Amino acid sequence: MNRIIGICIFVFASLGLAQEPVSLILIGQMPGRYFQGVDSHAYVFGYIEMQHRVIQKMGQLNESGLAAFEKANAGKQILKLKRAGQTKYDVIYPGLINLHNHTKQNNISVWTDAKGQFANRFEWRDWPNYKYSVSGNMNPWVDYARAVECATFRWSELSAMVLGTTYLQGPSSCVGNFGIMRVEESSSYISAKAAVQAPTDLVMPMEMQFVWNTLGPIIRSGKTYEYALAETIKKYCPTIPVTEQNINSNEMLKTLNDDKKLAELCAKEGLPDKFIRYVYWIHKTIAGRKNYFANPKTKPSAVIAHLAEGRRDDAYNQKEYELVKLVGLDSSNMNFVHGVGIPKSDYPDLAKKNIGLIWSPFSNLILYSQTLDVANALNSGVTVAIGSDWVPTGTKSVLEEVKVARNYILKDFDKENLLKTFSNNTGKLELVDEQLFKMMTENPARMINHGDVQKGEVTKANPSGYTESAVGTIMEGAMGSVIVASYQDINPYTNLVKMTSEKDINLVVIDGRPVYGNISYLNGVGLDGKYEKMPVDSDEYSTVVANPDIKMPVEATPESKLEFLAKLIGSFSKNAFTPADRCSFSEPKAYVTTASVVGDDDLMAFRVATGINLDKISDITKLLAINLMTQSRNKTDPIEGKPEFALKYFPPLYTCNDPTHTRRITGLIKLEGGDDFEANRQYRNDEILKGKLGRAPKVLADKYK
């Protein structure tokens, strides 16, 4: 029965959707850097033509020649990016790339207890207040059903999309054919390279002491990590036929991943501390990364992992890059998120090895009152990209993050010559903005090894005519993922970096298809009515109260959880959740409706049971609001929940509807007057004097002397 309903819905949905345009031509302004012989800081009036996912053609235009151009391209979808009442055309930019996010937890607001007081990421993660604020609000509801988890991932995509991101890093699942593109998904690109890998952790302090203490002396004497580990395994598990050459092979990893075999074949006494744990849990991840880079059949894209997050002067943080070098993962196309604790003496090494850094200043500053020594990193030749991190300790997108970065550079609180570095010693702000622009576009593209274009044969499977299509740029052969922003400044980089916010993102195009934007633009490409208007933010989401008679079943099977969710959501069927929009966009925006749910058994079953369609923004919002505001541990568990930490309001999707988030982002660094950054530094010093900080960092530092 479910399948029949699903088929009917699919048929109706398909009828409602636009046919994919043969070619889409966007006519507007673009930064001069994408045209040969043009001043990078000038605007060029021109067009891009997208077909089969990529930019096939582009060129300059004159307004006087527009009519002729349109005539010559009759039959193609042409969209002139000039809004009613405007004298200037909007500006086309490459879709922004965000290489740092944690996409499951972006529904909650910025953590208010983060006041720059911590030394490294292990200090706040162990703090009970963090558990209550984050885990206490995100659990247990997020695991009630796969569909609920899907909703959180989709929320992250939408949140990024309305702020111009087209490629988002994060552990999302069930976001295919919805929203924007996932950095780690190989189908996001036209490329023969292996998918980007983005594990959060490369180095786990509680698990790497074995490397530091036992393998370290052997490696530092000139041997490889593989030799050191193989010899150590042979010593304690003599019958395992491991060698330096085979220790990373699939066959040997199968043995080393067999906990029963390890228990049987290894000595019971006298083992180095955490030896078995390391061999079982950690070595396979190290070997996995090395095999990924060394695969003879498939070129790697890149690996993105956290490293040295925290303060520069944290003793443990300063050791994490040493650990990476010990295990031999300091290789090309490795990228480190944060990297704040990497000593600056290592920056030339990073540059030489083509290791990139992903900079998240907002997150660093609200957690640690310190961020990357970005001036020295850039001067040493390290490639740096901007990343937003997750909303609880970060911003919603690189477009928000870059404004914080800009203010950080201009304020230069610690007198690190940031303006000089970013402006190429000229002091010109437009050069600063150009650098920041690159950090959201071509730098991350290069870092994930998707910055090149290669022509290829046209095939049925790939009719684009390219085997490699770059992201983060506008050129023939690049992916057709672009954004269109309002013209507000004479400099194209300042226009985006400083002036553009969500009200100015007028169109988002993914693989040559518009997915979001101003209604006039969507109508202009034949998508009339095939979209859902946004924002759908409503104050009523913050005031939902659960019916106390509807309780989570004690025997929590997937079936009983679904039944519970159906009752829970059904109990709000009379709530209108009327949108209350404070954004005052010049014209409404909309998201082009997709039909991703019908192809997914779980999401379809969820839809049939609860009525929630995860292709609809209003339904996603409703599902998340009901669960977040009524089903969190803080709200439902009288013993383990902390009501005082429960969310006070449901954070809207749009920042312009969220004054709390706006205040937090804009208040961190102000160019004039006092700001949170300065207040946080004082707070941190006070907490240190009271002896309230430093225990966890010291324990870690002591383990890695």
Add this chain to the structure above:
Amino acid sequence: MRQLLFAVAAMLFFFGCATVNNVPVPPERNVASDDQYLDLAFNRYFKNQNFYTRLVRIELLTKQLHEVMPAKGHAKKLLVQQFEADVHRVVVSLAADDAAVESQFKSWLPSTQEKGFNEKVHLLGQVVQSSKVMDRMGIYLTASGVFDEDSYGQAFYFDLIGRAMAAIDSELRNMVLVYPPELKDTDENSAKLNYAKGIAAQVRSHLRRVLPAVNSADYKKLDFTLKRISEVKRIDAAEAQRLLNSADFKYTRNVLAQVQPPPSGDIQGFEDEVDALVRTKFGFEMISQLMSTIR
């Protein structure tokens, strides 16, 4: 002598100021010997309470244990969750009985004069069997060598709960006519089945996470096995063997034995990856182990 006085003073301080919902907290390591502190904590926490209140306090201890376990990646968390559910079920069932709640008889068992004495003893027996399953499965996990030992705080709560269970068990041994060995064996099997069902539900919920690319037909096969376990009402040795030897069970065991979770981009990436394996591969291993020990 001085050391003992200091230790007592420290204990009094901790008990006086540092309890949550009256639940004892583990001491700083340099306070007295662990056993001394444990003795005092145990005696003080359960002193002068009737059997119902002691059971409620056991439930609180279990919740506290659950809270001090990390959110992700701790293998025993699944076991503690099930024990907590089993204790809660009995507490709820007794809560409606005024005679139990308000009894003035201070002991681990109800007074023999109390109405429904046999049924109440049976309920306590079920809790004890559940705790034994939890302990044995905990040892099974620890023996693998790939999991961390309990932290100091976790060991403290495990010890307190263990002592309480031992005390009840000791009393039950004196009630052979009311709680005979056959009933004990049945309760033990039921406890194992409950654990298997609880863990199976967890494995089901996390299957997609560790097998993102599995095709629909194979996924349904795996889910079917797990659902089958969830739907078993009663179990004996023969039924357990039939389940273990079934083609579906073997297929599921084989598939889950080889899963490797994809790299996690979660905020606690490594712990998330460990958690995914705990709730699937190791979860199914525990189910197999539980089934194979059904008598």
